[in-house]
Amino acid sequence: MLRAGRLARAVRAVALVVPAGCRDPGAGGPAPGDGRPRVVATTTMVADLVRQVGGERIVVECLMPPGIDPHSYKATPRDADRLLRADLVVASGLHLEGRLTGLLERLADRVPFLAVADRLPAERLLEADGGLPDPHVWFDAALWSEAAAPVAAALADIDPEAAAAYRTAAEAYAARLRELDATLRQRIASIPAERRVLVTAHDAFRYFGRAYGIEVVGVQGTNTTSEAGLGDINRLVELVVSRKIPAVFVETSVADRNVQALVEGAAARGHRLGLGGRLYSDSLGGPGSNGESLAQALETNAAGIVNALAPEPEAASP
Amino acid sequence: MTAATGMPLVAAAGPIGGLSYNTLVVLAGVATVGFAAGVAGTLALLRRRPLVGDAAAHATLLGVGAAFLLTGRRDLPTLLAGALVAAVAALVVLVFLRRIVRTRDDAATAIVIGVSFGAGLALLAGITARGLPGGAGLEQFLLGHTAALTAQDALLLAAASCATVTLVAVAFKELVLVAFDAPFAAAIGRPVGLIDTALVALVAVMVVVGLPAAGAVLVTALVVIPPVAARQWTTRAGRMLLLAGLFGLAAAVAGVLASTLRPGLATGPLVVLAAAAICFVSFAVAPERGWIWRRSRLRGGEASP
Numbered sequence: 001m002l003r004a005g006r007l008a009r010a011v012r013a014v015a016l017v018v019p020a021g022c023r024d025p026g027a028g029g030p031a032p033g034d035g036r037p038r039v040v041a042t043t044t045m046v047a048d049l050v051r052q053v054g055g056e057r058i059v060v061e062c063l064m065p066p067g068i069d070p071h072s073y074k075a076t077p078r079d080a081d082r083l084l085r086a087d088l089v090v091a092s093g094l095h096l097e098g099r100l101t102g103l104l105e106r107l108a109d110r111v112p113f114l115a116v117a118d119r120l121p122a123e124r125l126l127e128a129d130g131g132l133p134d135p136h137v138w139f140d141a142a143l144w145s146e147a148a149a150p151v152a153a154a155l156a157d158i159d160p161e162a163a164a165a166y167r168t169a170a171e172a173y174a175a176r177l178r179e180l181d182a183t184l185r186q187r188i189a190s191i192p193a194e195r196r197v198l199v200t201a202h203d204a205f206r207y208f209g210r211a212y213g214i215e216v217v218g219v220q221g222t223n224t225t226s227e228a229g230l231g232d233i234n235r236l237v238e239l240v241v242s243r244k245i246p247a248v249f250v251e252t253s254v255a256d257r258n259v260q261a262l263v264e265g266a267a268a269r270g271h272r273l274g275l276g277g278r279l280y281s282d283s284l285g286g287p288g289s290n291g292e293s294l295a296q297a298l299e300t301n302a303a304g305i306v307n308a309l310a311p312e313p314e315a316a317s318p
Numbered sequence: 319m320t321a322a323t324g325m326p327l328v329a330a331a332g333p334i335g336g337l338s339y340n341t342l343v344v345l346a347g348v349a350t351v352g353f354a355a356g357v358a359g360t361l362a363l364l365r366r367r368p369l370v371g372d373a374a375a376h377a378t379l380l381g382v383g384a385a386f387l388l389t390g391r392r393d394l395p396t397l398l399a400g401a402l403v404a405a406v407a408a409l410v411v412l413v414f415l416r417r418i419v420r421t422r423d424d425a426a427t428a429i430v431i432g433v434s435f436g437a438g439l440a441l442l443a444g445i446t447a448r449g450l451p452g453g454a455g456l457e458q459f460l461l462g463h464t465a466a467l468t469a470q471d472a473l474l475l476a477a478a479s480c481a482t483v484t485l486v487a488v489a490f491k492e493l494v495l496v497a498f499d500a501p502f503a504a505a506i507g508r509p510v511g512l513i514d515t516a517l518v519a520l521v522a523v524m525v526v527v528g529l530p531a532a533g534a535v536l537v538t539a540l541v542v543i544p545p546v547a548a549r550q551w552t553t554r555a556g557r558m559l560l561l562a563g564l565f566g567l568a569a570a571v572a573g574v575l576a577s578t579l580r581p582g583l584a585t586g587p588l589v590v591l592a593a594a595a596i597c598f599v600s601f602a603v604a605p606e607r608g609w610i611w612r613r614s615r616l617r618g619g620e621a622s623p
Contacts, residue, residue: 081457214503228463229465229581229583229585231580231583233340234578237338261465264339264340265340
């Protein structure tokens, strides 16, 4: 709360310094002056989308570094400054950037602003625990492909001369994502139907599960800070053993003690439960990783899931 | 399948009495902690220092964070060793404030709780924010991770608990004497300082051992509530120790079993709630000191001539 108050003051202070006249299209304050439009994206997934559509014509900055949890990211006064000086701000939306929501709302009056998930067809959104839409839309490649056109339109608004180029790039990228969508569905389908269960620590993979036909079970539900009870552990052990699920997946941002208890509980009933690879969830990887772009991250995730779940468990242990 | 490595200690154990493996492991760990915490807490209560445990408990987070930073490890023995060092350090500071700076007892306790807990939270927040590998999960010590105890964890807790209870049994007379009447104990030549230190150390150990079971915030409840409940039923120190242990054990069993009833019930808090329920029942129905007893006696007193 204190932080939000400080931010609000910082935003107001910056707003006073930057006169409204400077906000003309193309004149983004003292930008690294090569004349290209500067776009600030909030999350790594959104930054990737904007890069795919804008290509070399624009400069994309990402507010959140790789590996940061967008739900809990708090903006610094410097971030507010970066956002205000942008020619266009692109956010993910649907309250993914929980602690930035207030700042982004105030910003929308002063800077061209787009929240990509808000432009997706509402009937294709899933509901999260509290009845609000689930923001993790990028895990469904086909759904995410529909976010390309709004980005192209927003870029065309600030850079009308290249409007056609943006539209073409967006169409090409959307086509690539639809292709990837088909590939991913095929890959996941290669896992025996009974074992097509993704047990993860945090509940971010519902869109992935719906799109590619894999059941998704979270150890702790959406809230990573609450304590799991014995009832939760027992239920998961039962599920893992009865369906002979070979592996569960860990995320670095979430404690693995619960997973350890699962492994032991399953072992006591004669079922060997392994650990699947690390999945990209709410952030892409850094430069040079195997999840630098969303397409790469989705492919890496799918490969990891297939690797861990597809082989017969008997074949895995000699 | 049985030949697989890394199997738990009781791999062969199937469900006993319809309870799952995880339930049994947690039961074994938490029940022994509940018993020993009740016993150690009774001594602290008799010594009129029930909040010693609270001061130690709030310092443990700092120890957990520091142990992780210094060793880079996050196994339970390492983290609990760090917690123990921090708990003892907090108690030393407490004694310093009380004796040397001559701060009021409750003020000194409040200072130690506030400063050590604040420092612990700041350290854990720093570790989390920097995204150090394996740093996630340290904050679980704030609220405990009862349901996720492994067989090794439970064994560690049970061993420490048994050691505590054994020590109390061996030094029972001396501990109780000092707890009840330290000046008298000193007058008849008992090493009061040493015994007092042992008493406080026992509480610190139980708080640290209770950490995985209830977390830094709730573990005090395990040390304070069962002795208070036991005090309602008896005035004899030996019976009170035993009764507090049994209440702690009963609360642990009730809480753990209750949390298996359905998903979404956090185990640690349920144990504390069960202990509180025992305490309230004791307040109400205990003979002599209980509310109902006193009321009925009051009425009886009015009626008799």
